[in-house]
Amino acid sequence: MQNLRIVVRGIFVYNSRPMSKIIFWDWTGTLADEARLDEAVCHSLEEDISAKRNIPLTEAERLFNNHLKDIENSWQWHDYIQHGKDFEVDWKHSQEINLDKLVLVPHARDILKYAKGKGFLNVLVTNAVRDVVLLRAKHAGVIDMFEGVIASSDAKALKAEGKHFMDGLKRFDGEPSQSYSVGDNPVQDIQPAKKIGLKTIFCEFGEKLVHYHSEHISNNHREMITADHRIKSLLDIKRIL
Numbered sequence: 001m002q003n004l005r006i007v008v009r010g011i012f013v014y015n016s017r018p019m020s021k022i023i024f025w026d027w028t029g030t031l032a033d034e035a036r037l038d039e040a041v042c043h044s045l046e047e048d049i050s051a052k053r054n055i056p057l058t059e060a061e062r063l064f065n066n067h068l069k070d071i072e073n074s075w076q077w078h079d080y081i082q083h084g085k086d087f088e089v090d091w092k093h094s095q096e097i098n099l100d101k102l103v104l105v106p107h108a109r110d111i112l113k114y115a116k117g118k119g120f121l122n123v124l125v126t127n128a129v130r131d132v133v134l135l136r137a138k139h140a141g142v143i144d145m146f147e148g149v150i151a152s153s154d155a156k157a158l159k160a161e162g163k164h165f166m167d168g169l170k171r172f173d174g175e176p177s178q179s180y181s182v183g184d185n186p187v188q189d190i191q192p193a194k195k196i197g198l199k200t201i202f203c204e205f206g207e208k209l210v211h212y213h214s215e216h217i218s219n220n221h222r223e224m225i226t227a228d229h230r231i232k233s234l235l236d237i238k239r240i241l
């Protein structure tokens, strides 16, 4: 009987899909000026707490400030939804009545469109919680400019911990050396991105576009962390990409 030699050739399987290049966009102070909005939201929350508990406004302000102080340096500090639950008031009411105070940073829409045209995926990464940033980005008319949104309530972390960026790279098959983090906060946007090999763009204009209801984020802004690029306008990104 003739011997049959069956030769099984090794099949070399490789993934031919090119890796993505991503721009991780910070929201507050980078694409959105929320100084007036967040100040008004905090004030409305305090008014709602005052009404709910039938206490003077000054007492409600003291309670809300103490609450924020207790959770400083955690992602929960940014969680308006949980603040609402903690004080048994409707979180959405204080957001919706103040949305008219949200202002996009000049050229935000243009630069998102430009980045997309250059083949980047736009991913919004934020210390805000998901439902709040979705509400705001929808109101601002830019939500459809993003391929993805990674909020602190998704990462269960502050951006400073790096998880937002790692999750985004994994989810979108991103190549770190071809990707950027754009943001106004050295500790939240630049330092963690550098650690994982992303290129970084620091927005010098952001510090004045943020409402500081307590101190921990304002301290971040004073950290001297060197980014690959520093910009004075979002339009400056065009010469970098």
Ligand SMILES: [Mg+2]
Residues within 6 Å of the ligand: 026, 027, 028, 029, 030, 183, 184, 185, 206
């Ligand atoms: Mg920011």
